[in-house]
Amino acid sequence: ELKVEQNPLFLSMQEGKNYTIYCNYSTTSDRxxxxxxxxxxxxESLFVLLSNGAVKQEGRLMASLDTKARLSTLxxxxxxxxxxxxxxxxxxxxxxxxxxxxxxxxxxxxxxxx
Amino acid sequence: xxxxxxxxRYLIKTRGQQVTLSCxxxxxxxxxxxxxxxxxxxxxxxxxYFSETQRNKGNFPGRFSGRQFSxxxxxxxxxxxxxxxSALYLCASSLQGEGYGYTFGSGTRLTVV
Numbered sequence: 001e002l003k004v005e006q007n008p009l010f011l012s013m014q015e016g017k018n019y020t021i022y023c024n025y026s027t028t029s030d031r032x033x034x035x036x037x038x039x040x041x042x043x044e045s046l047f048v049l050l051s052n053g054a055v056k057q058e059g060r061l062m063a064s065l066d067t068k069a070r071l072s073t074l075x076x077x078x079x080x081x082x083x084x085x086x087x088x089x090x091x092x093x094x095x096x097x098x099x100x101x102x103x104x105x106x107x108x109x110x111x112x113x114x
Numbered sequence: 115x116x117x118x119x120x121x122x123r124y125l126i127k128t129r130g131q132q133v134t135l136s137c138x139x140x141x142x143x144x145x146x147x148x149x150x151x152x153x154x155x156x157x158x159x160x161x162x163y164f165s166e167t168q169r170n171k172g173n174f175p176g177r178f179s180g181r182q183f184s185x186x187x188x189x190x191x192x193x194x195x196x197x198x199x200s201a202l203y204l205c206a207s208s209l210q211g212e213g214y215g216y217t218f219g220s221g222t223r224l225t226v227v
Contacts, residue, residue: 033216043218045216100170101162102216103159104157106156
């Protein structure tokens, strides 16, 4: 079965520091999604990556996709407390076939402290 | 434009009862999918509907069922509730169910006592 693995699962970082969250997946997919979830809330879409080499940036977050390595990264630059949340990556495609569903990683719980 | 609307937001039910949750997708979106989120199992796919047809189903018992109406609104039903059904239930709206992104509703927090 298709697997999506994130690491680390827990990340505690100081404000102002940089860090990267990794998302590995087992399928041949050229499509990957990143979501953010605040405690008790729903999933907020951050990035949709639709091709190999895709890079998207929003504020202090930058996501990239390497389909050959089956790897996506979410890079955090100069972290601030407001970025504290759980981040999920997900895929919805396997060998060119749309799955009609999202396979999620376990999530990375990020805590940014002063 | 209006987002994805899920009702109710919170629900407390007793074991053995049944429950119906509702999801209204973004206008024009024809795909609605449902997910169960628990601390132990994470986000698990329940089923997906497109134009009133179930296209995909996750690995859940038959107590979990759903349907989609002609206006794309979807409902999911859980019969004979068990304590383990306590979870956050999320629905996602998508234009066609692929590639264009999925927008999630606020979720329904179900507690079974």
